[in-house]
Amino acid sequence: MANVSITVNGKLRTADVEPRLLLVHFLREQLNLTGTHVGCDTSQCGACTVLVDGRSAKSCTIFAVQADGSEVTTIEGLAAGDGQLHPLQDGFWEEHGLQCGYCTPGMIMSAVDLLNNNPSPSEREIREGLDGNFCRCTGYQHIVNAVQHAANKG
Amino acid sequence: MVGQRIKRREDPRLIQGRATYVDDIKIVGMEHVAFARSDIAHGRIRSIDTSAAEAMAGVTAVLTGAQVAEFVGPVPIITPFPSPDHRAVVVDTVRYVGEAVAVVVATDRYIVKDAADAIVVDYDVLPAVVDTEQAMTGQPAQLHADFENNLAIALVPSGTGVSPDGQTVDDTAIDKAFADADVVVSQRMVNHRLAPSAIEPRGTVAHYEPGHDKMTIWSSTQVPHLLRGFIARMNDMGEDQVRAIAPEVGGGFGAKIQAYPEDYVVAGLSKKLGIALKWIEDRSEAFLATTHGRGVIGYIDIAATKAGKVLGMKLRLIADIGAYNTLFTAAIPTFTTLMANATYDIPAIRTTITEVFTNKTPTDAYRGAGRPEATYFVERGLDMLARKLDMDPADVRRRNFIQPDQFPYTTQMGAVYDSGDYTAALDRALQNSGWDKLKVERDQAQAEGRLVGLGLAMYVEVCGLGPSAVLPTGGWEHSQVTIERDGRINATTGASPHGQGNETTFAQMLADQFGVPLDHITIHHGDTAVAKQGIGTFGSRSQAVGGAALHLAGGKVKKKMAKFAASLIEAHEDDLVFENGRISVKGAPDSGKSFAEVASYAYVPVVGGAVQLPDGLEPGLSEEAFFEPSNNTYPFGCHIALLEIDRETGEPTLLRFVAVDDAGNLINPLIVEGQIHGGLAQGIGQAMIEEVRYSEDGQPLTGSFMDYAIPRAADLPRFELDSTVTPTPVNPLGAKGVGEAGTLGSTPCIVSAAVDALSQFGVTHIDMMLRPEKLWQIINGGQS
Numbered sequence: 001m002a003n004v005s006i007t008v009n010g011k012l013r014t015a016d017v018e019p020r021l022l023l024v025h026f027l028r029e030q031l032n033l034t035g036t037h038v039g040c041d042t043s044q045c046g047a048c049t050v051l052v053d054g055r056s057a058k059s060c061t062i063f064a065v066q067a068d069g070s071e072v073t074t075i076e077g078l079a080a081g082d083g084q085l086h087p088l089q090d091g092f093w094e095e096h097g098l099q100c101g102y103c104t105p106g107m108i109m110s111a112v113d114l115l116n117n118n119p120s121p122s123e124r125e126i127r128e129g130l131d132g133n134f135c136r137c138t139g140y141q142h143i144v145n146a147v148q149h150a151a152n153k154g
Numbered sequence: 155m156v157g158q159r160i161k162r163r164e165d166p167r168l169i170q171g172r173a174t175y176v177d178d179i180k181i182v183g184m185e186h187v188a189f190a191r192s193d194i195a196h197g198r199i200r201s202i203d204t205s206a207a208e209a210m211a212g213v214t215a216v217l218t219g220a221q222v223a224e225f226v227g228p229v230p231i232i233t234p235f236p237s238p239d240h241r242a243v244v245v246d247t248v249r250y251v252g253e254a255v256a257v258v259v260a261t262d263r264y265i266v267k268d269a270a271d272a273i274v275v276d277y278d279v280l281p282a283v284v285d286t287e288q289a290m291t292g293q294p295a296q297l298h299a300d301f302e303n304n305l306a307i308a309l310v311p312s313g314t315g316v317s318p319d320g321q322t323v324d325d326t327a328i329d330k331a332f333a334d335a336d337v338v339v340s341q342r343m344v345n346h347r348l349a350p351s352a353i354e355p356r357g358t359v360a361h362y363e364p365g366h367d368k369m370t371i372w373s374s375t376q377v378p379h380l381l382r383g384f385i386a387r388m389n390d391m392g393e394d395q396v397r398a399i400a401p402e403v404g405g406g407f408g409a410k411i412q413a414y415p416e417d418y419v420v421a422g423l424s425k426k427l428g429i430a431l432k433w434i435e436d437r438s439e440a441f442l443a444t445t446h447g448r449g450v451i452g453y454i455d456i457a458a459t460k461a462g463k464v465l466g467m468k469l470r471l472i473a474d475i476g477a478y479n480t481l482f483t484a485a486i487p488t489f490t491t492l493m494a495n496a497t498y499d500i501p502a503i504r505t506t507i508t509e510v511f512t513n514k515t516p517t518d519a520y521r522g523a524g525r526p527e528a529t530y531f532v533e534r535g536l537d538m539l540a541r542k543l544d545m546d547p548a549d550v551r552r553r554n555f556i557q558p559d560q561f562p563y564t565t566q567m568g569a570v571y572d573s574g575d576y577t578a579a580l581d582r583a584l585q586n587s588g589w590d591k592l593k594v595e596r597d598q599a600q601a602e603g604r605l606v607g608l609g610l611a612m613y614v615e616v617c618g619l620g621p622s623a624v625l626p627t628g629g630w631e632h633s634q635v636t637i638e639r640d641g642r643i644n645a646t647t648g649a650s651p652h653g654q655g656n657e658t659t660f661a662q663m664l665a666d667q668f669g670v671p672l673d674h675i676t677i678h679h680g681d682t683a684v685a686k687q688g689i690g691t692f693g694s695r696s697q698a699v700g701g702a703a704l705h706l707a708g709g710k711v712k713k714k715m716a717k718f719a720a721s722l723i724e725a726h727e728d729d730l731v732f733e734n735g736r737i738s739v740k741g742a743p744d745s746g747k748s749f750a751e752v753a754s755y756a757y758v759p760v761v762g763g764a765v766q767l768p769d770g771l772e773p774g775l776s777e778e779a780f781f782e783p784s785n786n787t788y789p790f791g792c793h794i795a796l797l798e799i800d801r802e803t804g805e806p807t808l809l810r811f812v813a814v815d816d817a818g819n820l821i822n823p824l825i826v827e828g829q830i831h832g833g834l835a836q837g838i839g840q841a842m843i844e845e846v847r848y849s850e851d852g853q854p855l856t857g858s859f860m861d862y863a864i865p866r867a868a869d870l871p872r873f874e875l876d877s878t879v880t881p882t883p884v885n886p887l888g889a890k891g892v893g894e895a896g897t898l899g900s901t902p903c904i905v906s907a908a909v910d911a912l913s914q915f916g917v918t919h920i921d922m923m924l925r926p927e928k929l930w931q932i933i934n935g936g937q938s
Contacts, residue, residue, distance in 0.1 A: 045859060093161055100352070100653030136835075137653050139865075141872060
């Protein structure tokens with residue numbers, strides 16, 4: 001067992017974990033933050049995307065011990081907490097950027113990183129920027145609209 | 155509200171990570187399940203060594219197939235075709251890679267995987283057969299003893315001159331059509347295997363409570379009510395003892411209609427051990443253990459005049475169904491033959507179906523389920539005819555359309571098309587794409603040496619499944635609408651959604667029906683203890699069947715509520731209107747009572763200290779309805795693709811995609827667009843990048859998202875959508891269904907665009923997917 005201290009959604013969480021425990025399972029199983037999903041086992045689909053120290057990361061590809069000392073933000077911690085949605089959450093709602101919703105938390109977290117790096121992306125830049133996130137429901141068009149919606153507000 | 159682009163009421167929980175999918179469920183004392191799976195395609199189990207797994211700390215139980223067979227019977231199917239014995243966990247012979255050979259229960263989800271990996275199986279390896287037509291020779295492998303030459307279904311004819319029972323076949327009309335023809339086009343086409351790939355893999359939590367002798371099963375399913383029935387039957391329980399819950403379901407696409415071996419084993423083990431169990435599928439498992447889709451070879455022959463009038467068509471299907479016949483497997487190709495008439499007035503058609511066992515994952519429903527295959531074969535065939543006659547592909551279609559005044563139209567295949575205006579959809583698509591201008595631009599680009607092609611396809615699909623006579627599960631849908639005593643509305647639907655947005659569209663309908671705000675309405679679904687009856691969501695039936703049931707139940711309770719209101723207001727019920735949260739006499743809004751006042755009266759029907767029930771009504775406002783459709787619905791449309799192929803690399807790029815879809819009346823156009831987008835992405839994926847492949851010895855070559863490509867955002871263009879509206883008379887909403895539409899027109903129009911781009915190299919047909927290497931070979935002198 002290894003001891004980790006990870007700040008998750010602004011709150012310091014300390015735990016003894018198996019060295020092989022994936023960050024996504026630490027979040028889901030130990031902290032009950034089940035908004036982060038698992039859609040594959042080869043780091044392709046991006047359903048598990050969270051922010052680690054402000055950058056998007058696939059939490060199925062990181063051991064919890066690797067995140068020791070980091071700040072992690074999940075979909076549950078994205079909104080400011082004042083009852084307001086994050087502009088990307090609002091964009092996904094307004095533009096019908098989701099259907100089954102399974103890929104959505106990871107998609108939103110990737111888009112957060114995308115807009116942090118490029119606040120006014122072109123459609124092509126949005127499509128390429130979301131390369132690491134699969135959606136099987138929407139055909140992506142409304143997702144692109146959702147990111148544009150958030151960018152125009154930001 | 156109906157007809158408006160209202161944002162979804164489902165979304166707040168989904169965009170904030172507050173939804174509950176099956177893997178989010180935890181129960182005190184719950185343990186985990188994992189399966190050891192065959193890593194060979196065909197072989198007899200000589201021995202299984204479970205000792206290492208059993209010795210691991212935290213392992214509760216390890217069972218082989220023989221042990222599972224003691225309490226889990228053969229996996230049932232519901233089609234009326236013969237089927238070999240199919241065990242949830244293999245007893246003696248494995249027939250595909252990924253078939254379960256043992257099951258483990260442990261306290262921890264990591265340990266359970268370790269234990270499954272520690273099981274060692276010794277096999278007598280048998281030859282495997284992967285190629286469908288090779289399998290029909292019975293060589294080199296015979297999968298099931300009672301199915302000679304691996305034929306699950308040897309040959310079922312249908313169409314012109316075939317009696318409904320298939321027993322007598324009269325070839326006169328079809329022979330004459332081909333004898334009279336000026337031209338005949340013939341082509342073998344492959345509509346290849348796909349992996350449905352919902353982003354949420356499957357999963358099941360079963361909780362048998364011995365003290366109650368009751369089972370609750372949560373499953374990522376499209377059909378909780380059907381699952382309840384299967385789980386009850388397989389566990390010698392009654393449907394009253396089983397509660398099935400589809401929690402939030404992360405996509406289905408047909409592959410989650412199935413009641414799978416894992417569902418039966420997890421439920422059976424929970425009952426046997428008396429504890430709650432969870433099994434969650436890995437993605438790598440999903441590629442092996444979740445049913446695949448398509449996998450059909452079509453031999454098509456079209457007989458036509460010089461003017462492009464089709465006189466007759468033959469379509470011979472050979473379906474690769476994999477190692478077993480699962481729930482709907484055998485019926486999927488029947489949807490292909492049913493739709494062989496497509497949008498055309500073809501006077502003679504002969505189809506045949508052959509279904510073949512191979513050493514691969516079983517196939518079953520995948521978005522469109524048989525109809526995309528029909529559309530692909532017929533539309534590609536018509537495109538070949540247009541090319542042979544040097545006609546515009548739009549003109550060939552126009553010449554053969556069933557005309558608006560011919561509806562209801564009985565096809566040669568026995569379908570009765572409800573309504574349609576195919577010319578209108580074609581014209582709109584031609585106009586929106588700028589077809590004539592596009593042709594000029596294509597010609598200019600080709601003159602410059604660029605490989606640009608245009609493709610067009612019509613489609614018609616059979617939706618709103620379906621009358622009970624054609625669906626072994628029953629073809630109705632159920633709803634209950636309750637006006638609560640505070641005037642709020644609770645409604646249930648058996649159409650359990652997995653992204654379709656029923657909580658929004660169904661509330662829109664009730665808001666209009668009752669004249670109350672959307673946020674006074676809650677739609678419940680997916681839990682058999684709450685939505686008491688149902689069939690489920692597949693075959694684009696939610697709106698056309700489920701929505702119709704909701705409308706009927708709403709109508710019943712509205713009628714009753716009007717009687718209570720009439721009594722309170724002292725008016726005649728026929729003079730009342732439901733508007734702005736009030737029930738009042740038409741033209742006199744102040745005369746009425748609020749919705750809540752009337753509701754309250756219905757539950758406490760006391761006036762001046764005495765019970766006063768109008769017309770001898772029972773108290774309360776809760777009514778249910780089953781809607782049994784009189785027919786299917788037949789939505790249609792026209793899709794156009796513009797494609798460019800890189801001359802140096804063979805890589806195709808989809809430049810434009812124009813779609814005109816007619817799904818009848820639309821409840822929420824925003825949601826409809828989303829459904830079409832998603833269908834298009836899957837159709838484009840099939841045409842361009844998706845393909846399940848196996849090695850010759852049956853090893854999967856596409857066992858993860860590293861090797862199986864589903865479309866990413868950058869793979870797709872911005873879709874250009876439009877619609878025509880031809881309501882259906884089949885249900886009171888006039889809605890036809892739209893969930894699968896996008897998968898139909900997209901594959902043939904993209905392939906036709908590729909053939910158009912490469913026709914200068916003499917190619918007349920290219921099988922999907924459009925692998926760059928394949929296109930490069932054509933460009934560089936080889937044939938497809």
